[in-house]
Amino acid sequence: MTHLNAALTPRHRLKVARLVVEDGHPISEVAARFQVSWPTVKRWVDRYLAGESMNDRSSRPKSSPKKTNKAVTKRCVSLRMRLREGPIQLAARLGIAPSTVHRILTAARLNRLSYVDGATGEPVRRYEHPHPGSLVHVDVKKIGNIPDGGGWRYVGRRQGQKNRAATPDKPKNKWHSPKLGYAFVHTVIDDHSRVAYAEVHDDETAITAVAVLHRAVEWLAERSVTIERVLSDNGGAYRSYLWRDTCEALSIRPKFTRPYRPQTNGKVERFHRTMGDGWAYARCYTSEQERRDALPDWLHHYNQHRPHSACGNQPPFSRLINVPGQYI
Known part of the structure; x- marks a missing residue:
């Protein structure tokens, strides 16, 4: 995705490349027109000639030799769901840094215990039906x-009992108190x-x-x-x-x-x-x-x-x- 301050959007990059390749305008003239540098115009012209996309390439490296092993990642997620322990405790069990554990849990959306069901340890699955009435x-x-005069939550236990006893037309329990x-x-x-x-x-x-x-x-x-x-x-x-x-x-x-x-x-x-x-x-x-x-x-x-x-x-x-x- 193009950042907010980019000089050229993908649509304008394509327009720049076509002005040079198809219309024959000099690169320096096109660069001055769009207020970008000469190498910038050359980059998108080369991409256009090679038939590549005008969108930004991923900044992800081709290889990550220090990437956490998949087996460790799976075990980290499994222990989180089963034991509900934090990054420090899990890091001690797995022999990796707590920050690495936190990164794994964040990627798996398990970094907060509220995301994990307390009864089963399974991730909380949230859903919403697509339109009103579907479910x-x-x-x-x-x-x-509530007895007449107010309940104990607001008037207190003693006054609440008095209000309960004074409430008319109610059957009595074995303690002769009205059953509300x-x-x-x-x-x-x-x-x-x-x-x-x-x-x-x-x-x-x-x-x-x-x-x-x-x-x-x-x-x-x-x-x-x-x-x-x-x-x-x-x-x-x-x-x-x-x-x-x-x-x-x-x-x-x-x-x-x-x-x-x-x-x-x-x-x-x-x-x-x-x-x-x-x-x-x-x-x-x-x-x-x-x-x-x-x-x-x-x-x-x-x-x-x-x-x-x-x-x-x-x-x-x-x-x-x-x-x-x-x-x-």
């Missing part, structure tokens, strides 16, 4: 309900755009999951997105016949993660973490209903205003085209 991720996030139960956030997130759709319910049954999927399909269809595949974990709702038949009726191909591998569904898992920080535990809610009522506004902010690093620091809606109200 959506679904999952359920289970969070505890859980809220289940059903989430559908598009793999390509990271646009998210979520609803809060009191259960995670197949009937609820299917109803959420229907509404998510309609919501995305209004934004010109057609779902082709859906990826879920192996929960009972998603392994049910009702989920299978619903996906077939909607012309959606269901896919499932490998058991005990939540990383496969990492995009929705990461969204749940963002949702917890930005909505579920972002401020002191005085009741569970107040928190649930705040979810639509936060989703609007996430989809249309919040910068997303996976979208080039633009909001997820920036990856959708011709969506009504996209910039509101």
Whole structure:
């Protein structure tokens, strides 16, 4: 690739060579016209006469006698994946310099432990489907309900217990404390755009999951997105016949993660973490209903205003085209 301060680009190099070879202009005259030296014009003329490319040649040497042996490189990568040790420890095992180990790991994209899966030692494989709707991720996030007056995260343990005991119309546990139960956030997130759709319910049954999927399909269809595949974990709702038949009726191909591998569904898992920080535990809610009522506004902010690093620091809606109200 030509550097930024190059006097001649490949296209102008070809023009220079043709002016000399085909049009018969003197080299000195062409050099003065393009404000380059006489040897520079001669170099590209010779390249043109030899039928060579006008692009820069590689600066890589023809031979590298001191290059690290391939067997050492492979062993370095293998030890990194298996032992998860740093350059200094690996250098002692291999008998080479730590800087050489770091160079090998950088070339293999293993120089950071975050690039290596903690459970298997395999390199983290990142992917993104080519267009919206090609794949959506679904999952359920289970969070505890908030007692009237606020939960312990903001009002403290003692006041939180008092608010819990004062919350009406709740069954009691064996310690005579109200059982507040859980809220289940059903989430559908598009793999390509990271646009998210979520609803809060009191259960995670197949009937609820299917109803959420229907509404998510309609919501995305209004934004010109057609779902082709859906990826879920192996929960009972998603392994049910009702989920299978619903996906077939909607012309959606269901896919499932490998058991005990939540990383496969990492995009929705990461969204749940963002949702917890930005909505579920972002401020002191005085009741569970107040928190649930705040979810639509936060989703609007996430989809249309919040910068997303996976979208080039633009909001997820920036990856959708011709969506009504996209910039509101």
